[in-house]
Amino acid sequence: MSVETTAEALLAEYLHRYLWADEDWLEVDEASATYWQARLAQTTTVELSSEGWAKWRIRTRIVEQVDDGADAREVCLMLNRYAAGWSFAYNADDHTVDAIAAAYAPPQWDTFLLRLSETAKLSAWMCDVIAERLAETLGGVPAFSHPADRSGLRGNYDGTYHYLETLRGRPEWLLDLTRYRFDAIEDIASVIAKFVSAPSESVQSEGQQLRIAVGPGLELAAGFHKHPIFGTGWRSSLVIDPRPVTEALADYVSAMTWALFDGPGTNLLGGWAPEAEGLTFQQWNTASEIRNQEQLDSYTGHSATDLWGFTSTLSDVMVLLSPRQPPQDGDSDAATDAAGRAEIVIAAISEQARPAVAERPEEGQAPADRRLLWLEHRQTLVVAAWFNPMGPTVTSTEVCALPDGTEYLVHFRRHPFAPHYRVVGALTPEGDDSQLLGEATNLLFGQSLPNVLALWNNPDADASEVPESLSDRIREIAAAGGKDLTAAAAWVERTKGNPWEFAAVDQSEAQRVTAAARDAAAAHPSPDSGFAAWWQQVSSFDNVAANFRFLPEAWDGSLNTQRAFGNLGNFDVGPLLVTYSDIGMPGS
Known part of the structure; x- marks a missing residue:
């Protein structure tokens, strides 16, 4: 990709080389494109800065007509536990819940285009599966739509809707050895510590996990983990000391999330979620994305520097954290309710298998029941x-x-x-x-x-x-x-x-x-x-x-x-x- 490229050309390459978009369900307006992988609209926009860097924004609208913003923010915070490279966020202007992600990078960084496409495919699929349950729990309606030149919702979903299903049917789903293509975690920790200018005494590594103290009550944690939905991947996160999940905390997190999405030079490739170790902003790079890097023009081999590239987008979160820490006080009783409701929403994924459980197909009866x-x-x-x-x-x-x-x-x-x-x-x-x-x-x-x-x-x-x-x-x-x-x-x-x-x-x-x-x-x-x-x-x-x-x-x-x-x-x-x-x- 030439450094003189236009935003329109950059978007076109992304849509066809990385997203594999079906033109029959695609609307393009200059440097903005809306794509229907299934029943929800996912809009991608590109803006080029004066320095020649591209700001990418990907938004999938999930639920509309959501009146209770405070409730929606708390549920989104809990749903982020299950996201993998995006944030669930309440949009107060439109009274909607969206899945949003953003990246800011030079056009020639094809690793970012690959990362964005992985986020786009997986978030579009997940949002479609949970849309009806999320609408029910928030009192809204699913944001199902279709292109202007189509008379109804998409019935035959795009092949990428089945992307994760395909990965679950491969041998790596049982045992993924991608992490062994990289150096030992101690060596990775040493490399990342240098990038964040952390002294050696602030670095800990154990098993497949590294932790680096990067400020008072703030740790950078990273390592290979298994996501409960998306499988093995590199998880990088910022962890703040535990604090109660309150309306004030949900408001704080929501404001920061939209600031990262809307800002002209910031990345949003993860989301805030309350975890056992503390309030966590976590990012995921799936093993599939890591393996696909080997097909890129820029690929020269897997290294600790690649893992730092995945992790480095946390720096924008750290910048926004520095002026004001998240609120620490308040009653968190509502958090338990929001967490339980989020679990019910996410259960729509495994619920897809229910119709197939009672069936007992004999070997040779094709096709296999992938549900x-x-x-x-x-x-x-x-x-x-x-x-x-x-x-x-x-x-x-x-x-x-x-x-x-x-x-x-x-x-x-x-x-x-x-x-x-x-x-x-x-x-x-x-x-x-x-x-x-x-x-x-x-x-x-x-x-x-x-x-x-x-x-x-x-x-x-x-x-x-x-x-x-x-x-x-x-x-x-x-x-x-x-x-x-x-x-x-x-x-x-x-x-x-x-x-x-x-x-x-x-x-x-x-x-x-x-x-x-x-x-x-x-x-x-x-x-x-x-x-x-x-x-x-x-x-x-x-x-x-x-x-x-x-x-x-x-x-x-x-x-x-x-x-x-x-x-x-x-x-x-x-x-x-x-x-x-x-x-x-x-x-x-």
Whole structure:
């Protein structure tokens, strides 16, 4: 992008290269564009300053005719706990609640355009899902609308509406290793401390979290975390000492939020929310955004400086905080009510799965019911994976729930072409769920041995801790397929760290290694048919990590290959294709 670019040209590039806007549902007026991903209007404006920097503003109108501004501000404050790069804010002039974000950057900083597009896609989707519930709780009406040249609301939503749904169906949703592409948190903390001119004694780092004291009662906190809705990402925040959530506090926060949005040279890429550690302004950069950076012209590798770039937009918040701290006194009884109402609003997301819970589709019935991906995740019990470059597969048995608290045992098969999701059954408190677990085990494996198998909540489990239903099923599969578990373990061990070698087209080396292991096992047979040796290899951290490091690449390669041959229409790939690499079959 040339430094002489116009705001109109910059906006056009953003709409088509980053937002993937459908022109049939797009209105453009010079340097302003309104887009309908679904039923809500999202307006993006661009202004160029005299220095040549661009001020971006993105606003999604969610609810109209909201009369009680004080109530709306408190609910917005609580909703910000669930946002990821934007603020929910009450607009007193229009009596509306909007989702707003803003950025101020040179036009050539493509990382900001990517960040804005991630914020735009995810906020538009989330706002549409919660609009009706939010309108009900605030006494307003959903701000559903459509372009002037359309006669009604959009019925066939844009593919980007399914962006997060697509990410939830990929292997990284179970284990995202993006954070390991960066230096250790101690080194990241040292770099960020230098940028904020903080002395070494003010820096703390533990696990994946860093904390830097940047003023009296004010900390900068950052690290890789899992967002309850949007998955793994880099969270950066400013944390102020705890204080009661009052009308005065909500007013203060709202005024600062709009000042950051409206200001000519300020960023608003997060929002204020009351958290356990204190009043927090938090920003999120999703792992998907971080991986997509690798496709940018500016990409030279992941570094601590990138993470500082994500974090640095907090500086505008610090500037506005310096003259006057948020109010500390008052009665916070209303906060509990606002928090509970916000939870009910957000529950609309997992409520999307309710119609699918009672259905029991058989394998092969396409398409997969992706509504089940919206169930609230409680825990993952077991994960199996098959590293197949032409169709990598990850299956899992998970405990999920609806907003009413009912828990279900759910089978997920994440596959680029043939996903399968099914509720096995409702779990009964203090009941016997062995039959459900047995059915889930059969769904987990099919008829072939995985090269990854792990108890997700007990990654260091040895063979004696594996549920009998799992170990018995593995031995059955091996016997039915004429496989020797000791021999299979030897090949996993031989190729550990390189699943591409494990799944190589030329299997002559695999045959040599497994034959030798089979002969040795025959001379000294084990009482468990080799299960302990096999389990030790497939469940080891090195094996699990290596496979999940390369599974996304194999996933993208299989999709890109079928796309190159024009075959995607023959498979259940979902409403939106997401790939992060250009890998594919040679010549494709």
